[in-house]
Amino acid sequence: MASSQSRICKGCWQQMHVPVPLRGPASIPFRLFGIRPSRMNPNTCTICELMFTRVMKARKITVDVSVLFADLRGYTALSRSHSTDSVSSMLDAFYDECATAIWEFDGLLNKTIGDAIMAIFNFPIPHQDHAQRAVLTGREIQRRWHSRRDDLAAELAGLDATELGVGIGIDSGESSFGEFGRSHRDFTAIGTVVSTAARAQSAAQPGEILVTRAVYKRARGEVAESAGREYHLKGFETPVELFPM
Ligand SMILES: [Zn+2]
Numbered sequence: 001m002a003s004s005q006s007r008i009c010k011g012c013w014q015q016m017h018v019p020v021p022l023r024g025p026a027s028i029p030f031r032l033f034g035i036r037p038s039r040m041n042p043n044t045c046t047i048c049e050l051m052f053t054r055v056m057k058a059r060k061i062t063v064d065v066s067v068l069f070a071d072l073r074g075y076t077a078l079s080r081s082h083s084t085d086s087v088s089s090m091l092d093a094f095y096d097e098c099a100t101a102i103w104e105f106d107g108l109l110n111k112t113i114g115d116a117i118m119a120i121f122n123f124p125i126p127h128q129d130h131a132q133r134a135v136l137t138g139r140e141i142q143r144r145w146h147s148r149r150d151d152l153a154a155e156l157a158g159l160d161a162t163e164l165g166v167g168i169g170i171d172s173g174e175s176s177f178g179e180f181g182r183s184h185r186d187f188t189a190i191g192t193v194v195s196t197a198a199r200a201q202s203a204a205q206p207g208e209i210l211v212t213r214a215v216y217k218r219a220r221g222e223v224a225e226s227a228g229r230e231y232h233l234k235g236f237e238t239p240v241e242l243f244p245m
Contacts, residue, residue, distance in 0.1 A: 004043075004104060011041075011048035011124035020045050040108045041125070048124040063123050066134035066172040066215065067194050068107070069201035070098055070141050071116040074163040090152055090164070091115060097148050101140035105133040110189070116201070120189055131172045131218035135245050138168040138209040165206020169242075171197040172214045199233040200242055209245040216243040 009020040021027040022037050022045060030036070038044045072094045079087045098117045102109050106125040111118040119137065122130035145166050153161030175189040196212060204210040211219070216226060223245055230239035 006043040009043070009045040009048060010106060011044035011051075014126055015048075015051075015124060020047060040110060041103055041106070043103060043106065044108070044124055051124060062174045062176050063189075064130075064173065065123055065175050065189060065193065066121040066130045066170060067175065067189060067197040068102075068119040068121070068134045068138060068168065068170045069116060069198050070119075070138070070166050070168045071201055073165045073167050073206040075115040078164065090161070093148055093152055094145065094166075097144040098141050101137050101144055104140060105137045107133065107137055118194075118198075129218075129222075131170075131215045132222045134170045134172070135209070135211060135215065135219045135223055138170060138211075138245065141168065142166060142207060142209065167201055167204035167206055168209040169197050169200025169202070169204055170209070170211040170215050170245075171200060172212070172218060195235065196233075196240065199235065199240070200231075203231045203233060203242060210242040211245055213241050213243070216245075219245075 012018045012020040038049050099109050102119045107119045107121045110120050121134045149161040171193045173193045175191045175193045200210045226243040228241040228243045233240050
């Protein structure tokens with residue numbers, strides 16, 4: 001992990017060309033002013049979080065982003081039949097693997113919602129190829145979870161981790177940023193892209209990644225050919241075409 005940790009904030013550098021030290025002796029004076037690595041992406045800083053908050057307060061801002069949802073399937077059933085400790089350590093492991101994969105591709109781990117996570121790409125660290133990055137992150141999450149769950153199953157006797165698979169959904173496009181909940185820190189993207197990504201995730205089989213046509217078109221060239229299928233997603237009047245990655 002150490003090698004992938006940036007010494008300066010990638011968000012501040014790419015948005016404003018200001019080097020904000022995150023690690024090492026140069027970061028100490030910054031830390032005195034509360035500027036430190038963000039919890040949503042340790043390669044961005046708390047100024048970026050503030051910027052995100054300000055963007056959100058403007059209410060009308062829209063940003064072209066990719067949104068990824070990943071959900072740990074079988075977790076609810078498992079939590080009914082096993083002790084809280086063993087099951088929650090499984091969830092922590094899932095969050096860890098997701099975070100590592102997301103940060104590797106400069107995404108933001110925006111939210112953890114029960115046994116699911118939501119990630120945003122292209123903000124605050126901009127990347128033209130954000131759709132492709134989201135797809136590669138999805139694959140990395142699948143790969144990491146596969147190797148991690150077998151280790152966990154061995155540790156937690158009597159727990160069949162092979163029943164736990166990850167379903168992933170991704171959509172790309174213009175999204176608004178809005179504020180939810182009571183905490184001012186609870187900011188996130190809202191709109192069709194977010195709900196479509198969430199629905200694609202719920203349509204995905206364990207181990208599967210389903211993306212919309214917008215994602216497929218943008219990531220094409222980097223990902224193998226895929227045939228779309230129509231899905232009737234909850235809350236959508238017409239069928240939505242999704243592509244397995
Ligand atoms: Zn920053």
